[in-house]
Amino acid sequence: MTTTQQHYSPFDCLVVAEQTPAGLLQKESQEVEVLLVLEIELRASDEPLVPLNEKHHVDVAKSNLPWKDRTPQLMMQLTTHRTVFWSETASKQRQGRYLHHSQLLQLNTESAGGLFQKSPKLILQTAAMGELCLVFGAAKKRDECFSAYQKVVSRRGWETPTLNTIQTAPRRRVGLDALLTSDTRRHEHAAQLAETAFQGDAELLLKEAQGLVQIIQHYVATLERQHEFSNAQDKETQQLVGMLQHMGMTSALTPNDTQLARELTDFVRPHLTAQHPVMTLTDVYCLYNRARATHLLSPDDFRAAAEQCHSLQLGISVATLPSGLVVLQNDQYADPVHLQERLTQLLHDHALASLTALDVSRYWRISAVLAMEQLKLVERSGSWVRDETLESLRFYPNRYFCA
Template identity: 25%
Template sequence: MADRLAWTDGQLHVGEALVTTQNGVSINDGPEKTDYQKGSIELTSHRILWKDKSAQVELTLSSVICCEKKDASIISKARLICTLSRSQTKRPGPFASSTHDEIQFEFRDGGCNEFFRLIQEELAKKRWSVQPAKPTTTMNAAMSDRSHRTGISGIENHLQHQLNVQHQSISGAFQDLNNLMQQAKDMVNISKTIANKIQEQRSDLTSDETIRFRSYLLSLGIDNPVTKESAGSQYHDTNGIMTLSDAFCRINRARGYELISPEDLLNAAVHMEQLNLPVRLRVLSSGIKSFELTNHNEEKDLKEITNQVESAKSMSADQLANLIGIPVIVARERLIAAETNGLLCRDDSIEGLRFYPNLF
């Protein structure tokens, strides 16, 4: 119920006492964000005061029916939720109306628990009814000036406030990102400790299984839990090539909420080789687009596939895909490429397409 907020000059009234102050607090109209982000909040014996560089608002404690605290989670900060009454006369403020019956104060820099304890005490004491506070003449003049502030001056102030809000939002986003990166590093250390203990206590657990366990964290977007040194030849688990569709799924799964579109991935892929990146875009003969390591040796790869087919006497694309861990469509492309180079020959029957060593 953000429409219960009223303009104020931020000064204490006669008979009013300051209780506590906290920085980095944002105002939400119910669950919806407002433009009033990361300001300072003050609790007095009569009001809640909030201000930043461009605005100062107040909420009288007499309009608060009750308060509850919502603890922080992975995706949100701790919040103080105040349920408000609609019985009092509305005063001039930043919001003309609201569809919610509560206003939320989001504590981005901590301090919610202490503020919640103190406001519970003030709501129980009801000092505003025992000793009513009287606004000073300075406040009355400021209220009058703000309520009549229109025209070019009002537009300039609004634009300046929007710039401040954007700056605070960007700063908060980078702060959240830094916190997430720190938590990711902790999770990496935990994963390494768990993997080492598992391998020490269970001799039947192979190093490949340990590497696979660490790779699960990589698929969740954890920064570098698998290194080339620790994983060896299994560092590139798709044999140096991956279709764009597989890459798209893995990237978005790692990003979580900040997803990319297929067009974003394709536009990035076409510039990789120009930027001398270790991965490049390759279009297979079937038209399928894929990522491929720039140091990928095509001749060596075809010889290895030919050796696999010779060892098994014959092989289908499905079998090759399961054997070396690549998509079936890529395995089919590899077998056809080996056939084109005279290394393999095919048998296309009702049982499907199979490839055999070329003995001629």
């Protein structure tokens, strides 16, 4: 919904989902994403439903608007616990509302008039909202979603007990207890890996990833050549695409850059603070892939996702410095005035009269190349001046500028 709301629809009657700072779904414990459908239409019966606000109460203002029984152009995210629908405004602000799978009573596809014709609709019988209809653009996507729904409902992951519900545990864990313990340790290891990724050797990781990048480029070229001759995919091509998706090689698979941009923002923005608002894009790429472990991204996919962050107004953006160095920066602290204040504070903290690129690199723990670019930036603004000698290149605050 990209215009001012003049009515309310089934989307407004779902429960509002909590979001991360980047606009992603705040998942529940042990909740995993199963399927993502980029465009879908949500329909309900002709009888008006009750709209809900962010506090899960009746939205009186919307209930006075006319009722429309369908909501087009939604993105659907199917998880083990919920079906989440996403709506995006013209200002790129997202709102998510969900239907919990505990509310599902029955699931089936809608039969069409013809004998062999398949209607791209999925019917959900729910306890609270009655019958809901999901309309897809193609029958193939509908069938894929129906299959995923059947697996999710049969496994009933939202009812899986956690370790907190187990009162006693033997010294040697077996059966379900052992599986839950292993799963919890795996999640803790992934969280620890994401936390320690910024402490690793990015250059070493990039060197080790060169062989994998070459494989990615080879398979991408193969799939693109096949796509030029025919849009249809044979069985072998589908298997190849599946392998690439499992390994995280998504360059030839038309990835959802918007979703990936929000995941990247959630990962890197807490580290782009007022004290360290800039990182080179190469370092972020290595650290992000290190945190993803086996689900690696190709450089093209990562660059495309990073460049989406500014248009989505996520608070970070890609910038190319005059030397050609590409960085990822926190927009809140990217102005030269803030950089000038940080450099001045650095002088006072360490009782220095001037700074070199090595000084800034050592105290701020950034690369010497990035440190030099930061110093040149304040020099171009006129707030700092340089003193170039045979010994070194030093930068001083411009006292005439400050006066």
